[in-house]
Amino acid sequence: MPKPPDTPQKARGPTLDQLQVFAAVADAGSFSLAAQRLERAQSAVSYTVANLEALLGLTLFERTRRRPVLTEAGRAILADARRVDTTMHDLQARAAGLTLGLEAEVSLAVDVMFPIDPLVGILEDFARVFPTVTLRLRMEPLGGVLKLVVERECELGISGPLGSWPDAIAPNLLGAISLISVAAPGHPLARRDGRIPTHELREHTQLVLTDRSRLAEGPMHGVYANHSWRIGDLGAKHRLLLAGLGWGGMPRHLVAADLAAGRLVRIRPADRHAFAYSLYLIARADTHPRPAARWLAERITALAPFDWPAPEAADADAPS
Template sequence: MMIDALTLDQLRILVAVVDAGSFSAAARRLGRAQSAVSYAIANLEAALRIPLFDRGDWRPRLTEGGRALIADARAILAKADDLKARAKGLAEGLEAELSIVVDIMFPTRALVELVAGFQAEFPGVALDLRVEALGSVPQMVLSGACRLGVQGSLPDIPPELEHLPLPEEVAVEPVAAPAHPLAGARRPLPDAALREQVQVVLTDRSRRTEGRDFAVLSRRSIRTADLGAKHALLRAGLGWGFMPKELVQDDLDAGRLVVLRLGNRRPETRSMPLSLIFLRADPPGPAGRWVTARLTGRGG
């Protein structure tokens, strides 16, 4: 097989395996079957005529040749992305439609203000708005289903995505109904007490967080991908959980929910940073740049 047979997709898979640490982790990150990742690497090794990974250990390690070529692979991919981005910027006019996916924890107030401003600025551009949780947000951007995303509940940002931090974080509070067993505690709650009570947690529709949990402290849980359903379950006293403070403020003021005092409050459970994400190789057009500037506070 000639070296001309290698593809950019094979190089992207090579970089994904190196960055993720294993073939299975790279497959999850790319949203592909592990067999497809292994096949692509085998074809790349055949095209280059050298082994890239030592597979003798439980975790694949780059060979000497692989270590020598990985920097070149990254450089080629960066140049290819730059080429596509430059060509797109030269050819693109105003979008006919803009698709955006926002994290389920993104404040409703900010979302309404964004949509109202967008409609006033771009009345002729259709807006396709999605709301997802955890890994489903970057997955929709990576797949091309959405042009822009606001990622929050998943801290990991894939290397294929450009990410710009939003200036405000989402305040998060652990809450429960007033009649819940944890609500009446006079002292800060230890982890042992939290572990014994059902926690209502958000789950991921994608497979990007398979086998991982975020801010799950209880041994028993109720899992839902719907923040509204989680809110209703908490108000019904069926568990405790972390919620955006803005969403439950009325319930806290009315006594329908109470804030739990945790003895060991982890920093990641106090607030959630948000990032605007898009494919590096597919930057937004005029309407998308307006959204980017509006959300991040940057001119553009």
């Protein structure tokens, strides 16, 4: 009876201990010094590295010199060994955090109108304080933030104003930003002096930021024009304004450099100076944030009260 073929054996990979001992020798430049740092016998360290070389089929150190020197292959494997070691430490830290009740992930939705500088500062601090927690960030216009929080896709949101909040939402007023009307210098409205009457504004295409979520639908405050372009992206609206394809409202902090450089000109509707666009920290009322989400909420709340910059004679909340 013919002998059945041998079942192929799955190749065994190096152990984390082997990689750590190899890295320790490379760092110390000596088997004996690495053994001291690892509190092991030198023979055990040499044996571990020799086994790793046999397993990989590579010579990692040149041993013809007084001190072991990494070969070209050894330098390449050392980079991989450090990466594996870092990944394992991250895994252990994440597991320890979860054991202590620290969540694996926090999700935050932010209104596109929110100033980026304070947000960047908070996110940098979050990454430093919670290195094992994944932060998922979404930037949305108008009711998009509310939709994500209502539907539990995001735990926290920094949302713009809404006529009335759903019962499921707990809003906390942070402050307001100033929205002003602007146009490119070549636009007919930019060449008008003083206050511009409403009937004249209606004659020119207005660029309006729209709500893709449909949660904030209703009367469009601040929309004058008989012809308007509805745009769901604030960056696209900004580019169209710079191109002179219409006029519209923008957060003053986002167009300050354009105004200073003359790329945009402020225009002044006769019935208002600026809009105060309120911003709120929102979460579902039926949730209890875990440590990282609670820290993030507290840092965002600590920004209040703010004005970026202070609205001048602001009339009402309006996203146009």
